[in-house]
Amino acid sequence: MADSPEEIQKSVRTYMKVFAALIVLTILTWSAAIFIDLGEPGLAKEDVALGLLIATIKASLVALVFMHLNHERPLIYKILVFTTIFVVSLVALIYLADSDPLVFFGIEDL
């Protein structure tokens, strides 16, 4: 990486800003868990979605800024895109396989 000292200095300011944002978001994570209750009482699909959304935002900040992914090479992006596709397939297809059971028509209890 051939960043010059000036570029690094500017990055440092960005790092600090992101750090502050992450602290705020972490507090938000915990507060949302305590105070926000969407859908039915208790943990509903919407609550899960909200929690994962906040976590994804935090993770994106770390990945894009701290891990320099916002100005990384296309090759790295390609590797990560395929990884994402595969890990999503793993999770989604396992879930799908479990939620789509074989049902025998005409037999009530299996």
Place this chain on the structure above:
Amino acid sequence: MEIPYTVTARPDTGLYNAKVGIWLFLASEVMLFGGLFSGYIFLRIGADYPWPEGVLNNLLGFINTLVLIASSVTVVMAWASLKMRQWNRYVLYMSITLLCAATFMVIKAFEYTDKLTHYGLHFSDGSIVEGYIDTGADFVVLKDVTSVRFDTTKGAPNYVLRNVLEGEPVFLNKDGVEINLNRSYLRTLARGSERLGIAPAGSVELTLREPITIGSRASRLMNHSDEGMTFRDGTVVNGTLERDHVTMRVDRIDTRMAEDPTDNMALQYLGDTITERFRRHAQFHIDDFNERYADRGFDPMENAELLRTAYRLKLPAPDLDTVKRGRLGGSSGDDALADGKDKYPQIQVEREDVRFYSNFSPAYSTYYAIYFTLTGLHGLHVICGALVLGYFMVFGKKMYQRNPEHLANRVEVGGLFWHFVDLVWIFLFPVLYLM
């Protein structure tokens, strides 16, 4: 012989080797933790028991999250310092990073210890009590033991033979000759001996000159019958079972899995006073739920949150007490606890009323299994990452003097791994602690 592009980037890809390497490695780590998360989802959806919520200390989890995020910042600052050739700043930031790592692991150690010293006991009717079981409380005592039969290929069942509580253990073989039960004797038995009349790898029966009393961990016991106690590995010991119960100081009761959450073994063991309180508590929350959601038509008995609030009760302090001995049925007196030191009510549960019990370890439930596996594997990554970063800090001076850019690259690569570790925790915290 030199490998090119170790420090400078290759023009067409724009990357130096280690950068490519670490991103590839991180891709495989994404698959690793992704696999674990898919396991988590699968186990949670398919759980045949109420998935625990709120059993972890959220404050400690929150602090750990902040600690790791801070360490992420300091590690990137350490890299920036190296790029700007500020050695002392680099060491400072690295030290803070490592300090954060240590803090994280210390807090984790507290969390783990808390869980591993805490027990849950499932009664045979599905009700559950949680609390503390002292070591030694999980013990069976067999009196009047005069013979032991075991499979020689598995070695001597030392958990039985060396746990003699009373009496002089003098073993006799089938001709009544005193033997020395040591390893070479056992090897002879395993290989078989014509003289002793033992087929190779057979089972052997040893008698004792005088009856002894032995103790053993109950988890090794399978059942007892007329021929004696059979242990799980097939060892048979004759004798009578003297003590076979589990003593527990209860700090929580959970009746969601019992057929009748308001009348079950757990409540019976804990006595009338606690049962009354429990029922009032449960009814209060059900009524409150119905009131709050009257217009939305939610059924309290279908709502996991309400069931947890109503039927899972933390047991309070000293003035509530009960001691229950022996079989169920009837209430005991509301005996005050002997010395008041234990603030939790104590019960002695007959083993036949116990379906299963364990400390809160992976063995207890799939929730704890996936919790310990996820956080344990993550913790291992924290330790390894810290070791690598520590190495760069302690032994980096020479490389810094020879080729500072090379060290900066290595720290960048180590920092990328560290950020990944932080990323995983960013997901672990809400998923395990808050959901």
Place this chain on the structure above:
Amino acid sequence: MAGTATTAAPDHADTHAGDHGHDHHEHHLPWWQKYLFSTDHKTIGIQYALASMVFLLVGFFLMMVMRWSIAYPDRALPEAMAWLVEFFLGDRWLEEGRVTSSLYNMFGAMHGTIMVFLGVVPLGFAAFGNFVMPLQIGAPDMAFPKLNMWSFWLFLIGGTIMMASFFLPTGAAQAGWTNYSPLATTLQFVDVHDVFMTGQTWWLIAMVFVISSSLLGSVNVITTIINLRARGMTWMRMPFFCWGMLVIAFLLLLAFPPLEVAAIMQLSDRLFGSSFFLPTGLVEGNQHLNISGGGNPLLYQHLFWFLGHPEVYVLLLPAFCIIAEIIPCYTRRPLWGYKSMVYAVLVLGFLSFIVWAHHMYLTGMGTRVATFFQITTVLISIPSVILLTCLMISLWGGSIRFTSAMLFAFAFLPMFGIGGLTGLPLAFSLIDLQLHDTYYVIGHFHYVVAPGILFGLFAGIYHWYPKITGRFMSERLGRWHFWPNLIFMNVLFLPMFWQGMAGFHRRWYDGGAYFSQTANKELFSGDHWISGIFKADGAALTMLDLNVLMSWGAWLLAIAQIPFIINIFWSIRHGKKCHSDNPWDATTLEWTTPTPPPHGNFLKEPVVYRSAYDYSVPGTTPAKDFLGQGEPPADATAATQPSPDQPAPAGH
């Protein structure tokens, strides 16, 4: 001499500003550092090759004992085999000399494990990939030489643990190479004192080592291909061998971690008593297990096969890689459809991640999910066929040199064709209902692996042996190796399709005698002359008797390997000397190095000017019918050449 030029330049030249990673001068190292703990990719490649070939022999021996049990379940093992079994395992596993079902299960599980994880993958990917790939892309070594060494030793430690597990009192793992829970968890679990000292546990631990080795190796291979290609070696000039290695490495990199997760979870189930894969209420051996339950065995299967399917392409692709180098070289024609092959192998790699549940059609999955996997499975046959077809068309119009390597490569094509085509029916869940867990499946994958992949690997050994040792392998012994192999592989594996369709079950130690109705199905009546050969007193030849024929095929197949083993060792000293660095007149860069290649591989920095398969193209003559990748064009001026004294490689 160019060689001295390298050493003449000072090591820590400040002019480079320390741009490169440094390495020891090889000739200063003590023997154990030079040969045992080498960081040179060529030495490591040979280490992998030797270790994996030993493991292949062990796996082969296990199979021979299994085939005895299948053919003659009621007879005692022959003296020699029985002696070997008792020497290593003690006498608990043979019942009056007969193979017990437990022994059969143990050998079955370990045969699969050893062949797949300790045999074919290390030989195909680690050995060939390590030795050939850096040479073919013009690199001085792998990107991370020390990591490469660690990969080998992690592999060897894992392999040693696997072998050592045979000596445990419980014996080695017995739950199949797939190691499904709950059997794999509860076997050697309830009735042992110490769950740690069991074959099942050690299998899992060994797998963790082997998987870690693969992951590190993959990182190395991919980084090397991406970043260390020589000047002028663009992606589309890269030999297909390297494309294949790239895809294999990605498959290993991204598919192995879920299996590592499954292994860790199963270890947790065994050692910590968790119930990841154990359902509630599990009873084993008449005991209610003292576990929490709540787990799901299907989770293990999903995680296993998520790796399991890409794994079979990891097994296959090295053979394709090798054949793609061999066919052009020995037909003197370019590889037909190189571009299509590259795209096909990339698509194959991608699709292989989303087909895995075709191994799980019988687990009660519903129609939607089954349809998805059927579609992707059928789709994945397309790139496979493209690859095979391109290789076949590459033969057209060729002037074929039938060396031993080419014989094996030639035979690979129809043999792999049979293996691949017999896999197609299995893609459909309707058909799989009938054929799952039968000998049909065993026949299918063995055709792919044995006369398929192994032939490819043999071809590679014959082909690159002169570059490694400077001598040719004996062609005569090569033919004695080839023809019996071809014949007996077919004798052993072809009847498996018939048996499978008749319903013979997998993993049954008595070869299907249990399934007497179908087993006794007559193939030839008692008075047919064929029955007369195999049966006494006019009995009819039945499906069950096929077992005897196949087992003899297996034992004769073992003998057929002897010429090869002799050839490898004999030729080191007595093989015909190879007086050229490029005895086969091949185009790729590995043939431009000295023989054997020195540390750092190339004396001059290689520069690539053309594609990898310029055989018999315009510009060649009958005297020299190929253009090497590193050969400068005839009209090149001196100004465009790197100086002949320029040490290799420099940064650019």
